[in-house]
Amino acid sequence: xxxxxxxxxxxxxxxxxTVDVERVSEALKNEQGVVFSTNYQxxxxxxxxxxxxxxxxxxxxxxxxxxxxxxxxxxxTFRKAARSAGINPYMVEIANIREQCSWVxxxxxxxxxxxxxxxxxxxxxxxxxxPLIPGESPVTKRALVIGGGIAGIQTAxxxxxxxxxxDIVEKKPTIGGKMxxxxxxxxxxxCSACILTPxxxxxxxxxxIRIFSYSEVSSVKGFVGNFDVTIKKKARFVNxxxxxxxxxxxxxCPQKKxxxxxxxxxxxxxxxxIPFAQAVPKxxxxxxNACNMLKNGKCGLCARVCTAGAxxxxxxxxxxxxKYGAIVVxxxxxxxxxxxxxxxxxxxxxxxxxxxxxxxxxxxxxxTGGKLLRPSDNKHPHTIVFVQCVGSRCSVDSEKGKEYCSxxxxxxxxxxxxxxxxxxxxTEVYVFYIxxxxxxxAFDEFYRRAVEEYGVHYIKGMVGKVVPEGExxxxxxxxxxENKQLHxxxxxxxxxxxxxxDKSARGLATMLTASMDTNDFFTEAHPKLRPVESPTAGVFxxxxxxxxxxxxETVSQAGAAASKVIALLNKDKLLGNPCVAHSxxxxxxxxxxxxxxxxxxxISYINxxxxxxxxxxKTRRIAVVNPAICQGCGACTVTCPSGAMDLKGFTSKQIMAxxxxxxx
Amino acid sequence: MQVNxxxxxIVAFCCNWCSYAGAxxxxxxxxxxxxxxxxxxxxxxxxxxxxxxxxxxxxxxDGVIICGCHPGDCHYTSGNYYTRRRMTLLFxxxxxxxxEKERTRVEWVSAAxxxxxxxxxxxxxxxxxxxGKNKRLEDLRCKK
Numbered sequence: 040x041x042x043x044x045x046x047x048x049x050x051x052x053x054x055x056x057t058v059d060v061e062r063v064s065e066a067l068k069n070e071q072g073v074v075f076s077t078n079y080q081x082x083x084x085x086x087x088x089x090x091x092x093x094x095x096x097x098x099x100x101x102x103x104x105x106x107x108x109x110x111x112x113x114x115x116t117f118r119k120a121a122r123s124a125g126i127n128p129y130m131v132e133i134a135n136i137r138e139q140c141s142w143v144x145x146x147x148x149x150x151x152x153x154x155x156x157x158x159x160x161x162x163x164x165x166x167x168x169x170p171l172i173p174g175e176s177p178v179t180k181r182a183l184v185i186g187g188g189i190a191g192i193q194t195a196x197x198x199x200x201x202x203x204x205x206d207i208v209e210k211k212p213t214i215g216g217k218m219x220x221x222x223x224x225x226x227x228x229x230c231s232a233c234i235l236t237p238x239x240x241x242x243x244x245x246x247x248i249r250i251f252s253y254s255e256v257s258s259v260k261g262f263v264g265n266f267d268v269t270i271k272k273k274a275r276f277v278n279x280x281x282x283x284x285x286x287x288x289x290x291x292c293p294q295k296k297x298x299x300x301x302x303x304x305x306x307x308x309x310x311x312x313i314p315f316a317q318a319v320p321k322x323x324x325x326x327x328n329a330c331n332m333l334k335n336g337k338c339g340l341c342a343r344v345c346t347a348g349a350x351x352x353x354x355x356x357x358x359x360x361x362k363y364g365a366i367v368v369x370x371x372x373x374x375x376x377x378x379x380x381x382x383x384x385x386x387x388x389x390x391x392x393x394x395x396x397x398x399x400x401x402x403x404x405x406x407t408g409g410k411l412l413r414p415s416d417n418k419h420p421h422t423i424v425f426v427q428c429v430g431s432r433c434s435v436d437s438e439k440g441k442e443y444c445s446x447x448x449x450x451x452x453x454x455x456x457x458x459x460x461x462x463x464x465x466t467e468v469y470v471f472y473i474x475x476x477x478x479x480x481a482f483d484e485f486y487r488r489a490v491e492e493y494g495v496h497y498i499k500g501m502v503g504k505v506v507p508e509g510e511x512x513x514x515x516x517x518x519x520x521e522n523k524q525l526h527x528x529x530x531x532x533x534x535x536x537x538x539x540x541d542k543s544a545r546g547l548a549t550m551l552t553a554s555m556d557t558n559d560f561f562t563e564a565h566p567k568l569r570p571v572e573s574p575t576a577g578v579f580x581x582x583x584x585x586x587x588x589x590x591x592e593t594v595s596q597a598g599a600a601a602s603k604v605i606a607l608l609n610k611d612k613l614l615g616n617p618c619v620a621h622s623x624x625x626x627x628x629x630x631x632x633x634x635x636x637x638x639x640x641x642i643s644y645i646n647x648x649x650x651x652x653x654x655x656x657k658t659r660r661i662a663v664v665n666p667a668i669c670q671g672c673g674a675c676t677v678t679c680p681s682g683a684m685d686l687k688g689f690t691s692k693q694i695m696a697x698x699x700x701x702x703x
Numbered sequence: 704m705q706v707n708x709x710x711x712x713i714v715a716f717c718c719n720w721c722s723y724a725g726a727x728x729x730x731x732x733x734x735x736x737x738x739x740x741x742x743x744x745x746x747x748x749x750x751x752x753x754x755x756x757x758x759x760x761x762x763x764x765d766g767v768i769i770c771g772c773h774p775g776d777c778h779y780t781s782g783n784y785y786t787r788r789r790m791t792l793l794f795x796x797x798x799x800x801x802x803e804k805e806r807t808r809v810e811w812v813s814a815a816x817x818x819x820x821x822x823x824x825x826x827x828x829x830x831x832x833x834x835g836k837n838k839r840l841e842d843l844r845c846k847k
Contacts, residue, residue, distance in 0.1 A: 109727045110744070111719075138730030139742050143821070149738040156741060554780045574780060618746065638780045672779035673750030677789065689746055695758055699845075701714055701741045702762035 048082035048107035057150040095124040102165040108137040127170030134161040163696035171617035178264040179364040186369035188216020190582025197601030199247035213318035226485035262668040263577030276325035282349035284321030288341035306406035369581040374536035420530030430537035446587035448535035460493040618688030619669035626683035629660030633675035641668035711765035720778035722770030728817030736824035749782035760840040766831040801839040
């Protein structure tokens with residue numbers, strides 16, 4: 040039997056003007072379990088809280104009902120007061136008689152009546168409340184960063200600098216990501232490699248960071264503070280601990296006709312390869328689909344020339360199991376496929392390229408050594424047309440592209456145009472755009488420089504068609520400002536392809552039970568106030584996996600994600616939410632319905648022995664909720680056919696009692 | 704003065720993260736709706752067991768409304784989808800039992816939609832007032 044105290048707040052005149060507080064506290068006096076009822080001007084004030092505390096002592100209260108403002112406002116305040124008065128904070132219930140009563144009803148009679156009913160419902164609930172104690176779980180002081188681009192690198196460095204262990208998992212043979220492929224970076228035009236590669240080296244040399252390159256996350260179990268992750272280390276057929284990265288094998292490899300992914304297929308690599316000169320880790324990798332030795336056992340040249348003896352044709356995929364306290368997703372982006380954009384003749388002409396391919400063409404370490412040459416005939420192009428928004432900002436019903444703005448294209452196209460005009464002033468550069476979007480520090484100045492100082496022709500309008508004709512690409516476009524059709528004979532057409540999340544992200548989201556939007560970008564816990572956390576506790580977001588971003592934004596988000604991880608790993612124990620689901624093992628028949636609806640994977644099954652009335656022992660399968668994973672939504676409680684599952688703090692009996700009190 | 708004016712009894716289940724906050728916002732903005740609506744806070748609309756709805760009707764409620772986050776915005780990622788499916792089934796069954804479809808409703812009200820909360824409640828109450836008292840499922844033994 041509870042001993043309940045009822046405290047009705049006036050909230051100055053906020054409540055008292057439309058609710059007769061005196062009548063409310065009087066009417067609630069006779070409710071079941073109520074031993075004390077009073078009203079006061081400001082319950083949330085220090086004096087109000089002291090009133091509650093002294094009433095607890097004086098009347099030996101076990102439960103508290105506060106008729107006041109919304110629990111979203113002061114539930115925490117009154118729970119704290121209860122705790123300091125020596126009763127469990129979860130023995131407090133709030134009847135919301137301000138936001139949901141006095142403020143929305145004008146008549147004092149109906150307002151008072153409703154306030155009494157809301158108070159009765161809260162009392163009915165408190166009568167069934169039980170003390171709840173939040174569970175504790177330990178925190179593994181190591182973080183996992185999935186993706187080794189600039190986002191992952193920055194996050195890992197920041198976490199490691201705070202003194203925690205970090206592992207980076209990168210599916211490619213080297214870290215560096217997209218930024219390693221870029222030539223210059225806007226708006227300062229400093230060289231991408233010059234600012235990225237020192238960071239890559241920092242990562243490699245940091246004693247707190249381990250790099251799992253050419254590896255993928257194959258399974259994730261567990262929960263915040265205690266993730267069990269299996270990492271698949273793909274066989275690279277080279278012992279990376281011995282390989283010195285000298286490149287002798289790469290030079291001698293007879294199989295040299297493999298399209299080079301790092302240069303987007305614009306030149307070739309050998310079957311054993313190091314992606315680029317500054318790769319981290321700088322070790323060779325054998326492409327099993329191209330290597331003659333691995334395909335038919337004939338060759339073995341690389342093993343013969345390797346003085347370190349690092350080549351190992353028998354290497355197998357390796358699975359590594361590790362525990363982590365936090366996981367950061369930094370899986371990045373890719374340009375979308377151009378196959379649906381036939382009007383730009385991407386598949387018909389090698390001189391129609393994407394912007395990322397253009398980056399490689401102008402990069403001093405690229406396939407042309409930094410000379411701007413047409414891929415088809417290695418001639419210098421004299422007229423270049425840039426097409427903006429290829430696949431970005433498409434209409435909702437368009438099957439071809441994305442609805443969103445890819446955000447970075449306006450700026451990198453201005454950069455490309457500027458670089459071309461700077462190196463080759465004899466080249467005419469046209470940029471076709473829908474809008475030029477350049478918000479960002481020194482961004483609009485940068486774009487205006489391209490137009491005003493570098494004489495780039497910006498034309499508002501879209502390109503309708505590109506037709507390869509002889510050596511030229513006939514570009515048909517419209518100029519919306521001059522209101523006329525344009526025909527340009529171009530030598531090179533560069534498409535600003537939309538960017539999309541990496542394909543691996545969806546599978547990863549399923550493993551992490553992290554949610555995604557319709558475009559497969561990871562969703563944040565709150566779009567404004569918690570932008571680097573996933574709704575799944577312990578999973579954080581860094582970089583373009585969450586939405587299109589440029590490098591400065593990615594780096595700042597990476598730092599923000601790292602600071603959240605550090606705050607988490609800094610704790611020795613995590614306090615959970617005690618309002619979690621709980622299965623009554625006497626009733627549960629192990630049917631698995633609850634497991635299927637649980638969005639967090641918090642429910643598992645165990646076989647438990649039960650003593651039967653005839654003293655025999657029977658083993659039954661029953662559901663067990665992990666309170667550290669359960670977020671307390673209650674989906675399982677409704678789906679449970681036997682009624683074994685209930686939610687602490689919001690039990691079926693409590694809610695039914697509230698219904699009864701309201702309908703009395 | 705009208706005597707015996709029918710005042711319906713409405714039970715509203717509101718999810719803690721969106722609709723309950725939306726109801727609070729309606730209060731903050733002083734958007735009035737009839738006092739016949741009594742709100743019960745649940746963590747998620749998917750916590751509402753069909754039993755609770757039945758119980759409310761049995762105890763004399765004239766209408767039951769369940770409010771949750773908009774599809775895709777659920778704090779628990781997918782709870783409101785369960786609500787939508789469960790309640791669709793329940794409401795069609797209740798309709799079959801004689802509890803008119805107008806007496807039951809699922810609405811999506813976000814934490815920013817105080818105005819929508821108030822207008823939804825105004826509309827719901829006026830519909831129920833037109834329908835009159837729920838006599839079909841009310842268990843008179845429950846009444847004192």
